[in-house]
Amino acid sequence: MIRRVLTVWGVIRKQHLYELAPAQRQTKMGRLIFQSPGDVPKENRGQRLRVALEMLGPIFIKFGQLLSTRRDLLPDDIADELAQLQDNVPPFASEDAISCIEAAFGGSISDHFASFDQTPLAAASVAQVHAATLPTGEAVVVKVLRPEIESIIQKDLKLIRTLAWTVERLFKEGQRLKPQEVAADYQRTLLNELDLRREAGNASQLRRNFSDSGLVYVPEIHWALNAEKVMVSERIYGIPVTDVEALNQQGVDMKILAERGVEIFFTQVFRDSFFHADMHPGNIFVDATDPLNPSYLAIDCAIVGQLDEHDLYYLARNLLAIFQQDYRLVAKLHVECGWVPAETSIAEFESAMRTLCEPIFERPLADISFGHMLISLFRTAGQFEMPIQPQLVLLQKTLLNIEGLGRQLYPDLNLWDTAKPFLERWLADRYAPQSVLRRLQKEAPFWLETLPRLPDLIIKNLQEAPPQPPKSRAFSIKALALTVLGLGLVTTGSGALDQPIIFITGAGLLVLASFSHKHR
Numbered sequence: 001m002i003r004r005v006l007t008v009w010g011v012i013r014k015q016h017l018y019e020l021a022p023a024q025r026q027t028k029m030g031r032l033i034f035q036s037p038g039d040v041p042k043e044n045r046g047q048r049l050r051v052a053l054e055m056l057g058p059i060f061i062k063f064g065q066l067l068s069t070r071r072d073l074l075p076d077d078i079a080d081e082l083a084q085l086q087d088n089v090p091p092f093a094s095e096d097a098i099s100c101i102e103a104a105f106g107g108s109i110s111d112h113f114a115s116f117d118q119t120p121l122a123a124a125s126v127a128q129v130h131a132a133t134l135p136t137g138e139a140v141v142v143k144v145l146r147p148e149i150e151s152i153i154q155k156d157l158k159l160i161r162t163l164a165w166t167v168e169r170l171f172k173e174g175q176r177l178k179p180q181e182v183a184a185d186y187q188r189t190l191l192n193e194l195d196l197r198r199e200a201g202n203a204s205q206l207r208r209n210f211s212d213s214g215l216v217y218v219p220e221i222h223w224a225l226n227a228e229k230v231m232v233s234e235r236i237y238g239i240p241v242t243d244v245e246a247l248n249q250q251g252v253d254m255k256i257l258a259e260r261g262v263e264i265f266f267t268q269v270f271r272d273s274f275f276h277a278d279m280h281p282g283n284i285f286v287d288a289t290d291p292l293n294p295s296y297l298a299i300d301c302a303i304v305g306q307l308d309e310h311d312l313y314y315l316a317r318n319l320l321a322i323f324q325q326d327y328r329l330v331a332k333l334h335v336e337c338g339w340v341p342a343e344t345s346i347a348e349f350e351s352a353m354r355t356l357c358e359p360i361f362e363r364p365l366a367d368i369s370f371g372h373m374l375i376s377l378f379r380t381a382g383q384f385e386m387p388i389q390p391q392l393v394l395l396q397k398t399l400l401n402i403e404g405l406g407r408q409l410y411p412d413l414n415l416w417d418t419a420k421p422f423l424e425r426w427l428a429d430r431y432a433p434q435s436v437l438r439r440l441q442k443e444a445p446f447w448l449e450t451l452p453r454l455p456d457l458i459i460k461n462l463q464e465a466p467p468q469p470p471k472s473r474a475f476s477i478k479a480l481a482l483t484v485l486g487l488g489l490v491t492t493g494s495g496a497l498d499q500p501i502i503f504i505t506g507a508g509l510l511v512l513a514s515f516s517h518k519h520r
Helices: 002-013 029-035 045-056 058-068 074-084 094-105 149-170 179-193 196-209 245-247 254-272 309-325 327-336 346-360 368-383 390-409 415-430 433-464 470-494 501-518
Strands: 127-133 139-145 222-226 230-234 284-287 296-300
Touching: 002 029, 002 149, 058 074, 058 149, 074 139, 094 127, 094 139, 094 230, 127 390, 149 179, 149 368, 179 196, 196 222, 196 309, 230 433, 245 254, 245 390, 254 309, 254 390, 254 415, 309 327, 309 368, 309 390, 309 415, 327 346, 346 368, 415 501
Parallel strands: none
Antiparallel strands: 127 139, 139 230, 222 230, 284 296
């Protein structure tokens, strides 16, 4: 690891990156440690930064990809250079790619492809892509992992884990920030990205989720040609989402395109709880066949995010409360879901949220920076000792990508007007009686399996529970009885039970038990 630290230090000095820091932040000690006495390279600062990230490898390249979408936070010359990291990373030798393919599938490459273009279509931080044709004549792309990529990433992950451990133990804010949990989450994400079978599975799921939608298209996976280090999928044709000039030449309705990007994001998060979490512009194309009704084409599904029911519910209600400017509800929800300590003053948190959010409403996206807003949220969180929620890190990263994309496509997009109706519909649909009934019906098989063991579980629970007043115990059993009775009615409507009388009888026995406890 010390060797890796020295490598990072050497690259910073070689590319004179310390000079990119604001002059007021530079110190004598910093210049002594990080500034090289040699001549400054002839490349401009953006080129030096891009080259440095490429030299340092995949994790640093991914960081550059995220930064490249934030033109509101970066000067144009730096943003333009970092944008090249999205799909223009230096490729590795085609001979290595062919060797990897032949090792994965066996035989020679001509056994599997009618043609194979040795010049890569694109190269990224972890893999590169070649065009090919199947024996059936179908055009496909072949994704191949970089040689020795896992050992390179493992070295950087070790460095990140050490830094996280140091921050958590030596800095005052360490425990609240949960750096080790965040680092562990990032490690899982990166290591999953090194198994292309996982990416194929993610792509199939996203394709299925939007199979009846005209919003986004995900290429089909060829499962017969799929391995840990090689993946073959349908080749798609579209305009890169960053090529605004080409989109305008085609007459694409940019407002609709930007709004659909937001709709896709919220649909993935709240409807499916399964979202593409690597939505930098290099992974997104536009189908402009119908310019007034454009749709997206999404590739590279290696990184996906998922949220559980608890987080989804509170996230939706918090966002909607912010959109409705109901800051007291925001404060209550943060306490209720455990995102801030239970003893947090509702009034103080409400006031802090109002101060933060009020200035951004009724303003177009061009005038709002979520990057700056997230920094403000971070500071506000620190005031109330709110711990970092590692499960939301990928969501925040994706939101940054979405904002950067929307800003490029249609700067006047009002994110609030686009997102608010979606959240309102989602909450209304999710907690409508019909939706609740459907979820109960879905769980009916579990309850059917559990029901025969229910009496033993109840008796065991009553024996192990601390003594309660008779009324309290009777109330608990009555509540359970009503639950079982309700389940019987649900399964009656769903057809899950031919004899729902079992549930009704069970409920009756529990009611009798409650009365027997009451009159002891």
